[in-house]
Amino acid sequence: MAANLDNDRLPADFPSPPSWADRLHPENLTIFLFHGVVEQSDYLVRNYNRKHLAAADFRAIMTALSERGSALSMDEVIAHHKNQTPYPEYAFAVTFDDSFENNLTVAAPILRELGIPATLYATTGFISNNRMSxxxxxxxxxxxxxxxxxxxxxxxxxxxxxxxxxxxxxxxxxxxxxxxxxxxxxxxxxxxxxxxxxxxLGLSETWTTPDPLDKKLTWDQIRELHDDPLFIIGGHSHSHAILSYLDESALANELDTSLRLLKDNTGIDPVHYAYPEGLPDTFSQGVIEALKDRGIVCCPTAISGYNTPETDLFHLKRFLVM
Ligand SMILES: [Zn+2]
Structure with missing residues (x-):
């Protein structure tokens, strides 16, 4: 057993990297949701769902998208929605959830090279303690x-x-x-x-490892990303709790802690946020109101689909790439 599976091969149902550009729509906005990008993925069990893409695949996807479409930052997305102006042709936006260090070390250099902006939704509890989900x-x-x-x-x-x-x-x-x-x-x-x-399983309680699949951004690294105009930092809760499952005081605590830590450690007062998990039952009107009360303007879901300038900024859809 423990036969070495051919881990470098993309699963049959994973579209070829350049074909992700076929997802782009002439008038509508396509937002892509990534988690991680790694130089190497030679695991037996881990990363079987390609939550962390190989760097070569990520580069191929980004190259194809930039050749076909127009990259928008999430700030520009907000502006199109506020002003109700059409997007440029084949508009797309790149987002990352969960604050993996490889977003800075592996993905950011590729994005910089291609001039593609990205928004990173940071889970403050993962950052403060280099914690794993x-x-x-x-x-x-x-x-x-x-x-x-x-x-x-x-x-x-x-x-x-x-x-x-x-x-x-x-x-x-x-x-x-x-x-x-x-x-x-x-x-x-x-x-x-x-x-x-x-x-x-007879292992010791483990919350952190130095593996690229586990390592989270540090506050210094978040600041470094924030200092680059190509990147926007948004919130993504403190503990990655599903927001709709929390009672009012737990929800307030989860949001306030994440926003306070972002502010204290980086000076960032985010207007961007993303719901943990982001599927239909993981957020609610109550969650949206609580975010709005705290200055959040835009919060995409992880529900697949396209957006128009009329789409509500708290119901934006994203295509998960993994
Ligand atoms: Zn997440």
């Missing part, structure tokens, strides 16, 4: 076991008996299932759940 902490644990030819057999609250996964492929399938179940709201505290899995 719950799903990355479980992925990391599975990778550790797989690398040493060990099976995983976690006891999952929605299963009657522990589920065994031996091969990398079985582990990826199990991760996919865990992802879906946890995101459906089945687990009230995903961070505690990730700790439980790590401990069940």
């Amino acid at each position: 719950w799903v990355d902490r479980i992925e990391w644990a599975f990778e550790e076991k797989c690398r040493f030819d060990k099976a995983v057999e976690p006891d999952l609250p929605w299963q009657d008996t522990p589920v065994r996964a031996e091969t990398a492929e079985e582990m990826r399938a199990l991760l996919s299932d865990i992802r879906t179940k946890v995101k459906s709201g089945l687990i009230s505290d995903p961070d505690a759940f990730a700790t439980e899995i790590q401990v069940q």
Whole structure:
């Protein structure tokens, strides 16, 4: 087992990099949502869903987009919506969620070279503590076991008996299932759940690793990006909690903490924000009002689709690239 899967090959359903330019629309705006870009991806289990693209693929996608279309910053998007002016032809915008360090070290040089602006939505709790998300902490644990030819057999609250996964492929399938179940709201505290899995697998509780899939931007690096006019920093919550699941005071705390940390550490008073997860049930009118009360002007979702200048700035759609 632990056969070395051909990890450099893109999955069959991943469009070829240049074909992402076919997503561009002559009149409407296409916003792309990225997470990470890495020089190398030689993992057995991790990054199976291409959350972190290979640098060569990212470069090919960006080159094709810039040849075909017109890149807009999210500030320019706001201006088109406020003034109700048509976008340039085949308009697109580039966004990154979750504050991975590789956004600066790998993606930013490519974007600078091509002159493509990007907005980075920063999760302040990830930055302050170089912290991993719950799903990355479980992925990391599975990778550790797989690398040493060990099976995983976690006891999952929605299963009657522990589920065994031996091969990398079985582990990826199990991760996919865990992802879906946890995101459906089945687990009230995903961070505690990730700790439980790590401990069940005989590993120590791990919140941070130096791996490019895990490392987050530091405050100095956020400032460096903010100082470059090509990049805009927005908020993306403090703990990556799903905002619509929080009661009023927890929501206020989540938003206020993220905005205060951005302000204190970088001087940024963001008008840009992105909902964690960003799917239909993860934000609500209450969430939108709470964001507006705090000076946020634009908050895209992660729902696939195009935008017109009439689209509400709190319901913008984005195509997830992974
Ligand atoms: Zn996110």
